Amino acid sequence: MRKLFTGFAAAVSLALVSAGSVYAQCKPQAGMPDYNGVTLTVGSQVGPYIASAMKQGGDSWTKKTCGKVNIVEFPFGELYPKYVTAFAAGEDAFDVITFAPAWTPDLAPFLSDMPAKMRQTEAWMDIHPTYRDRLMMWEGKHKSQTIDGDLHTMHYRIDLFENPAEQAAFKQKYGRDLLVPRTWEEYYEVAEFFHRPEKGIYGTTEAFARGGQQFWFFFTHAASYTNHPDNPGAMFFDPETMDAQVNNPGWVRALEDYKRSLALAPPGALNFSSGDTRQQFAGGKTSMNFDWGDTGTVGTDKSQSQIAGSVGSDLTPGSFEIWNHKTKKWDRFTRVVRSPFMAFNGWQAAVPATSKNTEAAWHYVETTTNVENSGIQVITGGSGVNPYRYSHFDSAVWEKKMSPREAQEYLVAQRDSLGADNVALDMRLPFYFDYTEVLEIELTKALAGQASPQEALDSVAQQWNELTDQFGRDKQLAAYRASMGLK
């Protein structure tokens, strides 16, 4: 018995010594800081979306610096209260947080500034300016790092659009060629043409479910009619008075369009979230949709899609007419104005001021989002990472996953949307959820036919104005102008 015990103790000691020596052997790569003994706690939503990218970056960082990364995952709906509660109590629960840009105004006071040296590299200049100079900043300071580019693009089925029989039938019916739609009017014409419920094919679909990201889809419609090129930042609120614009004729037309999509969607669409819309498209159920870049990566993936090889992409449709909130009139343009909407604005990563490892944490953020790692994340299906660097638009990388034509169209749609003259930014406002919750309630009523688009949006406008007064009109106005890049 004694021998047995001695042998066991010796084995345990040996194991401990060898484990210790392995630990001691970890040497950082040349030129990298030594973070042996540092463990970073990174807050994220439950994976795979974003969390898997943070893990991939964590593995890379560990190899380079010997530091460790512990990704802690929470349901998306609980992330915001989790962060705010920890910050308000002064807890150093997180070294890095990942969050929606809409929360920036609320979180910014608790975040450390990005180190200046991070902004003096080639990799820094590779980040698209829409993110680098607008969404990563708050009140003139760089507070966060974009880890995902987010905007809506349109997707269509090449096999249907380029079928000679379909082209001929379309021309006969509408007197024009069947082309990728440039305006919402054309979009609904095409959707109606392909809407064949008896054959299991539907015109289009969007997210209509309350809590299923519905309002971002509605915002994409609204951007086309309300993001006036001459009145920057006036889409959601009047940037002079902070009066809600959500019930002006542009928004009403957007809601009418949104309802039109519902009539052309598969059964049960009222319960669709964004995930459902891309599954419907990838399953060959709809001729078109618009969505974040994920429809592109899911639709072209043979293991997830029935239409792989036939996924075309383009900018979301635009409009010849845009509402001018100053003149209270529709302005007509000689060309189609495309107003791609930066729905969600892309996930951000930041380092809370309470972190005891701010230097290591920013180094981890920099490593995770560098050209090499983000290049891997962006072409990995399920990572939830969409292009945000110029280098992400290199089609050679994408052709490993998509056909050359799919890759070409996907990247052009993403790049041109991001670089569009009239690109529309999402709202970033303190108490963002209070505003969107009101909107979701009224949108759901309008979709269910319990209120007309005008009635629903009048109610939203009234409640948004009340919320603005409640939170402080001047404070909200200053935040809104800052978020829209207005001085």
Next chain:
Amino acid sequence: MQQNKWGRWGVFAFCAIWFVLTLFPLYWTLVTSFKPVLFVTSGPTYLPWIDFTPTLKPWLDAFSGERGDFVATFLNSVWISVSASLIAVILGSMAAYALVRFEFRVRVLSGVLFALAGIGTYVGLTQVKVGEVYAMATAFPVALAVSVIANRFPLPGPVMKNNDVVFWFISNRMMPPIVSAFALYMLYSKIGKEGMKMIDTYWGLTICYTAFSLPLVVWLMRDFFQSLPVEVEEAALVDDVPRFRIFLEIVVPMARPGLIAVTLITLGFVWNEFLFALILTTGDWQTLPILLSGQNSYRGDEWWAIAVAVMIAMLPMVLITIFLGRMMRSGLMLGSIR
């Protein structure tokens, strides 16, 4: 006779329909956990290998860590729920037994003195720059000592008896948990800043769950103990057997079915609890309900992943219920309460 036969068939048909209705959601969840994504979203399919080709991918995704750390959260749930349930049942049973076999007389005024002494001590100590946590840790025993001593004196005012004490226990569960959740978070946070980490620790959650399970345990076990024949205990008392031995060697074995039932209820409560687990953990001691809720991502309902998470969360409770249920039934057939 013919009518009787049809009646039996009718009852059988009703039971069969009811059986299908109750088991179908479980079956549906199970088959969904083996469906490829396309088959989840492209209309209903029911039978593996006939309607669809089953895949292990959702299960592999879950256990690979891609959709959160299922292994760690599962083990956390096991340790915390088993510990909290056992501690709550042990403490609660003793409290319930005492409330059944001993008469308590608690003067309301001594309760008031408890509050006054507690608040007074706390305020006094914080005024002389004693830290909040230490002040609280001192105030509570001081208040308890004052009220216990005061209760021995013939103070004026109403006197609460056993039923009032039991009502006080159960009244702790009347308010929504969110009312105390943030207060508890702040308390744990302050204790943590004094060097004793409570948030996101095994003991932090276990103590919280024990406290919130106790009222239910006391309430239910009191009924079980009341139904036990007092004569057996009286016979033991005549033989001069100490009260604690009577409790452990006579009462507890006789109350075994009740103890098992209450353990099951407590285990179920702790296993499925979401709110405290969400607020009082940040990662290391996260439990299964948090991860389960996270499967419903901001990208919508990913039913294949949700189905796997539900199966993982449900299976242990089903197995424990079957196992303990058997013990409970066999216990009902034994002992002096047969």
